[in-house]
Every structure is written in C-alpha cells, then in structure tokens.
Amino acid sequence: MSEQHDLILKVEELKTSFDLGSRVVNAVNGVSFTVKKGKTLGVVGESGCGKSVTAHSILQLLPRLGKINAGQITYYGEEKAVVLNQLERNGRKMRSIRGKEISMIFQDPMASLNPVYTIGNQLCEPLLHHESISKKEAVDRAVEMLSLLGIPSALTRLKDYPHQFSGGMKQRVMIAMAMVCNPKLLIADEPTTALDVTIQAQILELMKNVQKQFNTSVILITHNMGVVSDMADEVVVMYMGKIVEFGTVEQVLSCPQHPYTRALLRSVPVLGIGRSNRLETIRGNTPDPSEIPEGCAFAPRCDFATDQCRTAPSQTDEGQGHLVRCWNLEEVRKG
Numbered sequence: 001m002s003e004q005h006d007l008i009l010k011v012e013e014l015k016t017s018f019d020l021g022s023r024v025v026n027a028v029n030g031v032s033f034t035v036k037k038g039k040t041l042g043v044v045g046e047s048g049c050g051k052s053v054t055a056h057s058i059l060q061l062l063p064r065l066g067k068i069n070a071g072q073i074t075y076y077g078e079e080k081a082v083v084l085n086q087l088e089r090n091g092r093k094m095r096s097i098r099g100k101e102i103s104m105i106f107q108d109p110m111a112s113l114n115p116v117y118t119i120g121n122q123l124c125e126p127l128l129h130h131e132s133i134s135k136k137e138a139v140d141r142a143v144e145m146l147s148l149l150g151i152p153s154a155l156t157r158l159k160d161y162p163h164q165f166s167g168g169m170k171q172r173v174m175i176a177m178a179m180v181c182n183p184k185l186l187i188a189d190e191p192t193t194a195l196d197v198t199i200q201a202q203i204l205e206l207m208k209n210v211q212k213q214f215n216t217s218v219i220l221i222t223h224n225m226g227v228v229s230d231m232a233d234e235v236v237v238m239y240m241g242k243i244v245e246f247g248t249v250e251q252v253l254s255c256p257q258h259p260y261t262r263a264l265l266r267s268v269p270v271l272g273i274g275r276s277n278r279l280e281t282i283r284g285n286t287p288d289p290s291e292i293p294e295g296c297a298f299a300p301r302c303d304f305a306t307d308q309c310r311t312a313p314s315q316t317d318e319g320q321g322h323l324v325r326c327w328n329l330e331e332v333r334k335g
C-alpha cells in the first residue's frame, strides 16, 4: 500500500503567526507531520508551544489576526486529496469538510455547546445539515452516539439543555457532537483536562471504543504524557512552534532522545514509567514567542547546549522513523 493510502492528513512545513501590530507571534514555525488512517497521533508540549494553533490551522479556524504564512495541509478523504489551506476559509468546501469529515473537540465544553438549544437539537443539526436523512433517523443516530458514550436514558436526555448536564456528561455530549457525523479525523484539544482523573479515564476509554468502531483517526492534543501513553500510537513533541521529536509512543516515551522530551517526561507522572523517581521541573521558562532565539529554541534551558545550538539543528532519524532535532544526541544519551 502506498504511503498516501495509509494517510488521512499530511502537514508540511506549516507556519502560522499572529500579527499583533507591535509584534508578530510566530506560533507555529515549520511543522510537518502525518496522521495515519484509524490511528491516534498525540501532540504534546508545554503550554504555548503551538499545539492548539496547529489544530486551528488545519480546520482554518484561526482567530482574525492569525494567518497561515507557509506550508501545505493535505487531507486525504474519500475523494481526491484536498489542500485544506488553499480552500476559502468559510467557503462551501471547507464548511462541508468541517464537522462532517474533520471535527474538533475543544478544551472547554461550553465553548461548543450552545446554552439556548437542547442537546438533541445540537446533535441532530449537523446530521441534518451534512446528510440527507430524516429527522427520525437523525434522532436515532444521536441517541446511538450518546448511548455509546455512556449517557443513560439518551432519548429522554435529548430534550435537556447543556446546563442540565454535569461537567463529565457535558464533555461526553461534546464528544458525541464531534463524532455524530462519523468524521474521518477527530481533533481533540485537551478533551478531558477540566475533569477529575476517574472521569477522565472513563471518557478516554469511551472515546477509544467509538474510535475503534468507526475507524476514526485522531489528533490528540494534551500536555498529559499519561494520556498519550494510554491513547496514542504515535506522538510529536512540540517546543516553541517546532517539532523536536517524533516517533511511536514506545520510541518516544520509553526511549526519549531530545533533552526537552526527557525533561518533559521527568516533570510529569506517567504510569509505569519512572515511578520511583521524583518529579522535576524544567528549569527556566518558555521564551517570548515573538522573540524565539535563533537556532535551537530549547538551548537556553538545556543542560547539553553548546555553541552549535545557535544554529537550528536538522532533523535526524535515530532508527525506524524516530525523528529528533538536536545536535548533541551522543552527549544526551551519555546523560
């Protein structure tokens, strides 16, 4: 099978910035990755590293000041490949892809649930808009999806408004809304951050089941390495708008190569990995995104930095597609 048939999305050298007048924020700085059909790609990194802006760029949902300056985002749907960033932002084609083919779960459920419409209304609306089905069929599909996501008495609950659901239930409704049209690609931006750990685990499990049932590809944005190890097949690690490491979950979590990934893993608990060790913080802060240092942006915080790091490191394959962007890997490995 050719690579292309295997892929649902290919992002090449994406650059997205915000022109704030007095300064330009380079939020995404030449990012390339692919998402395979039916697989989950985890995107991790500290707050502000460009995870959400990457996601919003894919769907052309950037705020007014945000602009894709370079790169290509190719979606391989059922028809021929479409370059998403060449489509008109709110044109017919982009709108038909958004929600139907590619959908998104946002961090905050209330950002996507409309308080003045019932859940049933909000779940059926995209179905009736994108598919030629009857109202009755739409209701059946909505009930099926809510039930799959563990919402009891789904048919009755269609009449309820968002405020009548608890936080965890709202998040399930949001996932149902994102999945109801059976999208090929789901972008989940910190879908469970606001929830307590038990509910988070339940929801992720339900999401996994629905994904398996419909063979959905997922981009899962999170700063939680535990969630990545549980959910993802492959993972990219972002730092200041760039990908510093990419590999399978096994490669990146069990055998991290980049000093930033290593530091990130030492700073968060991951089930089964390094449990006996104390958690550490990453020294220093992320730089101002309008003043990203030349060369490797992590160098000012890195214990292994050398003069060479003033030049941007190229990406190397450390074996079986495990890609890393660092000049000093030998030293890092010696630790």
Ligand SMILES: Nc1ncnc2c1ncn2[C@@H]1O[C@H](COP(=O)(O)OP(=O)(O)OP(=O)(O)O)[C@@H](O)[C@H]1O
Pocket: 018, 020, 025, 026, 027, 045, 046, 047, 048, 049, 050, 051, 052, 053, 054, 063, 065, 066, 223, 289
């Ligand atoms: N509307 C905006 N206007 C100006 N700058 C923005 C805007 N949205 C995002 N940015 C900047 O772009 C950079 C990347 O932000 P982004 O939201 O993608 O980070 P993130 O990795 O998703 O972080 P978090 O985990 O906190 O959501 C940040 O420096 C952020 O301040």
